[in-house]
Amino acid sequence: MSSNRKIIKTTCKSCHGGCRVIVTVENGKITHIEGDPDSLTEGTMCAKGLASIREVYNPNRILYPMKRVGKRGEGKWKRITWEEALDLIAQKIKEAIRKYGPSSVAIGQGTGRGYNRYTFRFARSIGTPNVFLPAHFCYGPRLAAFGITVGGRLYCDYHGWGGEYPKTIIHWGKQLEITNADGEMAVWFLKALEKAKHFILVDPRATRLAGRALWLPVRPGTDAALALGMMNVIINEGLYDKEFVENWTYGFEKLKERVQDYPPKKVAEITWVPEEKIIEAARIFATEKPGCIQIGECLEAGNNSTQTLRAIICLMAITGNIERPGSMINWVPPDTGPMEDFALEVPAPKELPLGADKFKLLARPPFAMCHVETMLKGLRDGTGPVKVMHIQGSNPLVAYANSKSVLEALLNLEFLSVADLYMTPTAEYADVVLPVAHWLETDDIYDMHPRFFVSAIQKAVEPQGEAWPDNKIFNELGKRIAPQYWFKDVEEMLNYQLRKANITWEEFKKIGVLAKTGKEQIYYKYKTDYWRKGGGFDTPTGKVELYSTIMEELGYDPLPYFKEPNESPYSTPELCKEYPLILSTGGRLPYYFHSQYRQNPWLRELQPYPIVQIHPETAKKLGIKDGDWVWIETPRGRIKQKAMLFAGMHPKIVVAQASWYYPEKPGPDHGVWDSNANVLTSNELPFDPAMGSTTFRALLCKVYPVKEGE
Numbered sequence: 118m119s120s121n122r123k124i125i126k127t128t129c130k131s132c133h134g135g136c137r138v139i140v141t142v143e144n145g146k147i148t149h150i151e152g153d154p155d156s157l158t159e160g161t162m163c164a165k166g167l168a169s170i171r172e173v174y175n176p177n178r179i180l181y182p183m184k185r186v187g188k189r190g191e192g193k194w195k196r197i198t199w200e201e202a203l204d205l206i207a208q209k210i211k212e213a214i215r216k217y218g219p220s221s222v223a224i225g226q227g228t229g230r231g232y233n234r235y236t237f238r239f240a241r242s243i244g245t246p247n248v249f250l251p252a253h254f255c256y257g258p259r260l261a262a263f264g265i266t267v268g269g270r271l272y273c274d275y276h277g278w279g280g281e282y283p284k285t286i287i288h289w290g291k292q293l294e295i296t297n298a299d300g301e302m303a304v305w306f307l308k309a310l311e312k313a314k315h316f317i318l319v320d321p322r323a324t325r326l327a328g329r330a331l332w333l334p335v336r337p338g339t340d341a342a343l344a345l346g347m348m349n350v351i352i353n354e355g356l357y358d359k360e361f362v363e364n365w366t367y368g369f370e371k372l373k374e375r376v377q378d379y380p381p382k383k384v385a386e387i388t389w390v391p392e393e394k395i396i397e398a399a400r401i402f403a404t405e406k407p408g409c410i411q412i413g414e415c416l417e418a419g420n421n422s423t424q425t426l427r428a429i430i431c432l433m434a435i436t437g438n439i440e441r442p443g444s445m446i447n448w449v450p451p452d453t454g455p456m457e458d459f460a461l462e463v464p465a466p467k468e469l470p471l472g473a474d475k476f477k478l479l480a481r482p483p484f485a486m487c488h489v490e491t492m493l494k495g496l497r498d499g500t501g502p503v504k505v506m507h508i509q510g511s512n513p514l515v516a517y518a519n520s521k522s523v524l525e526a527l528l529n530l531e532f533l534s535v536a537d538l539y540m541t542p543t544a545e546y547a548d549v550v551l552p553v554a555h556w557l558e559t560d561d562i563y564d565m566h567p568r569f570f571v572s573a574i575q576k577a578v579e580p581q582g583e584a585w586p587d588n589k590i591f592n593e594l595g596k597r598i599a600p601q602y603w604f605k606d607v608e609e610m611l612n613y614q615l616r617k618a619n620i621t622w623e624e625f626k627k628i629g630v631l632a633k634t635g636k637e638q639i640y641y642k643y644k645t646d647y648w649r650k651g652g653g654f655d656t657p658t659g660k661v662e663l664y665s666t667i668m669e670e671l672g673y674d675p676l677p678y679f680k681e682p683n684e685s686p687y688s689t690p691e692l693c694k695e696y697p698l699i700l701s702t703g704g705r706l707p708y709y710f711h712s713q714y715r716q717n718p719w720l721r722e723l724q725p726y727p728i729v730q731i732h733p734e735t736a737k738k739l740g741i742k743d744g745d746w747v748w749i750e751t752p753r754g755r756i757k758q759k760a761m762l763f764a765g766m767h768p769k770i771v772v773a774q775a776s777w778y779y780p781e782k783p784g785p786d787h788g789v790w791d792s793n794a795n796v797l798t799s800n801e802l803p804f805d806p807a808m809g810s811t812t813f814r815a816l817l818c819k820v821y822p823v824k825e826g827e
């Protein structure tokens with residue numbers, strides 16, 4: 118071995134993150150990455166993680182802080198120093214707070230990339246309530262629905278630490294085999310799947326695991342009806358867990374009454390799932406125990422997200438699949454305690470986030486968030502308070518509904534700063550752009566769901582150019598505005614976050630991971646003093662609230678119900694004449710993470726173009742062949758994707774990929790209007806009444822061939 122060769126163990130963060138990896142550095146350059154076989158993810162990695170070398174050394178990265186010198190979006194930039202950049206951003210934020218109040222500053226990030234707690238601490242420290250994330254249609258509804266119903270987030274127990282593995286696994290609008298690291302890891306699920314007797318897949322599409330499954334091909338957006346129908350069968354056939362229901366749930370009689378509105382025959386008509394399959398799935402889940410349900414984001418990105426999730430959680434509860442080994446469990450955190458305390462310890466702002474007066478669950482602790490569509494609308498029509506925005510790792514022009522209206526809103530800002538690795542379409546419209554370090558160039562503590570471990574993200578090489586890690590940017594910006602909450606340097610900040618575990622960052626780097634696994638986990642916590650003295654759940658009644666007293670208090674229906682999607686053959690039959698197909702946008706791709714990695718050559722060659730799945734019968738009627746470019750159109754606009762004929766779904770359903778732009782096309786837009794599914798989605802239709810969720814998965818569209826020259 119040559120003397121200039123180093124091996125570093127760290128934590129991959131090329132998606133939500135969490136896989137432990139071994140990195141080889143030779144002569145100061147990363148030459149190899151592989152999974153760590155002695156870790157919780159057992160040496161497994163995906164294409165995105167393995168392609169990280171090409172991210173670090175990607176020639177398209179932003180390398181220096183830059184200031185806009187031309188008009189917004191003109192692409193004229195001047196290199197400035199970090200001092201100048203941070204001073205300018207801090208000055209704009211302080212000025213806005215002085216002139217208009219703290220609510221005039223919005224702090225945004227994208228989906229969890231391991232630094233959420235810094236974003237929230239930063240926003241709290243400067244006093245603004247307006248933190249925005251894609252969370253009202255992703256993960257927020259999950260946290261809220263579990264929080265009000267059970268008292269905490271439940272995860273599938275794939276590990277066997279309590280002596281049992283799940284006998285029945287349901288994947289409900291979820292492709293964990295691809296979307297790895299979204300609360301659970303693919304490898305844990307796939308190993309548990311080998312042991313499971315039953316696998317039930319609730320998905321409009323026959324995904325790659327359908328061959329192993331009892332497949333329930335649900336019509337997009339009708340999952341609440343399906344869950345209520347399954348409960349109808351379970352309750353009326355007396356298959357529910359009587360001991361658990363009697364002792365540990367609240368409101369069973371009222372739920373029993375409610376599910377009478379959902380007999381399987383009617384539910385089959387609503388969901389397009391054959392009646393006998395609904396009954397079979399219900400019987401299996403109620404009798405072949407333990408069982409768990411892996412829920413997906415499609416359940417959250419709809420007009421009835423809270424109640425859809427509540428219906429599924431009630432299904433877990435009435436079958437007694439909560440806190441028993443092999444079922445749904447709330448994990449005990451590692452010795453550091455919950456890392457989100459780092460943000461929560463800073464006092465909450467006095468004002469409510471935008472939209473939280475209307476969507477009341479969004480305002481509930483621990484993290485109150487602002488409703489993105491409400492904030493953007495206020496910016497567009499000039500009625501809202503926001504004037505200055507700092508975005509740390511999000512691409513709103515791709516991520517949020519009705520992209521063109523998002524741009525209109527951003528253009529009304531007095532000042533926009535964006536911290537990213539690349540010049541995205543969103544960054545192109547900023548006033549200041551900050552270069553962010555890759556995770557292979559970062560020291561930090563990795564902490565995301567599932568909450569039973571934290572692990573060290575350890576720098577393998579120095580950052581390219583002048584890039585800085587996110588935690589350093591927040592710390593240095595924070596010091597300029599609210600120094601009392603920030604630290605001398607990153608190391609002091611990391612030591613502070615590890616204090617409860619009684620170790621320093623230097624020691625943690627060597628240990629690598631702190632986790633509560635095996636016998637350290639506690640099952641049946643409700644039978645102990647864990648949540649409540651004398652036993653019980655962390656809810657107002659101390660029980661699992663089938664009937665939610667919190668929803669009741671907030672003025673919402675305390676029981677789960679089904680609501681027809683905003684656009685559908687049944688809710689909008691007139692619209693359906695012009696737009697006859699049901700459109701779901703956003704099934705995840707193994708090679709990309711949202712809009713990331715189109716500039717990574719190893720990943721881009723695996724799938725260079727966006728793909729829309731169309732049923733062969735439908736395609737034939739429309740004159741579309743496999744591989745043709747087609748237009749997908751809704752009342753909001755139209756985009757182009759390449760047709761893939763796919764027979765594993767109902768002929769009326771079309772599934773388009775989300776998050777597409779073309780970094781190689783000219784700026785400022787980089788083709789963001791060409792193929793991005795959010796040109797099609799609506800930012801106006803009714804949102805979920807409690808969380809404000811936007812609809813991504815159940816719309817109406819028409820599809821037709823792209824003509825030559827278009």
Ligand SMILES: Nc1nc2c(c(=O)[nH]1)N[C@H]1C(S)=C(S)[C@@H](COP(=O)(O)OP(=O)(O)OC[C@H]3O[C@@H](n4cnc5c(=O)[nH]c(N)nc54)[C@H](O)[C@@H]3O)O[C@H]1N2
Binds near residue numbers: 298707
């Ligand atoms: N590789 C990769 N991994 C990722 C991401 C990524 O972009 N790439 N994104 C991350 C993020 S932020 C998230 S939120 C998660 C999302 O992860 P998942 O929740 O697994 O999301 P998807 O793969 O988009 O969708 C899962 C399935 O839902 C089905 N579906 C669509 N509409 C409906 C419906 O109305 N009902 C039901 N029952 N099923 C429906 C789709 O056909 C699809 O097969 O993935 C995370 N992991």
Ligand SMILES: Nc1nc2c(c(=O)[nH]1)N[C@H]1C(S)=C(S)[C@@H](COP(=O)(O)OP(=O)(O)OC[C@H]3O[C@@H](n4cnc5c(=O)[nH]c(N)nc54)[C@H](O)[C@@H]3O)O[C@H]1N2
Binds near residue numbers: 516541713
């Ligand atoms: N139509 C439709 N729209 C959707 C979805 C859908 O299914 N359908 N899914 C939605 C969901 S669930 C989500 S979560 C959102 C995702 O929304 P976002 O999280 O905003 O996703 P991206 O578009 O990938 O933008 C993230 C940006 O952060 C940068 N970045 C990556 N890592 C880091 C880092 O460590 N630090 C910093 N500072 N920057 C980083 C990337 O380069 C990228 O430009 O999209 C949503 N939009």
Ligand code: SF4
Binds near residue numbers: 130132133135166167
């Ligand atoms: S699943 Fe995520 S954390 Fe694991 S290797 Fe892939 S990108 Fe990295």
Ligand SMILES: [Mo]
Binds near residue numbers: 228251256414
């Ligand atoms: Mo997400």
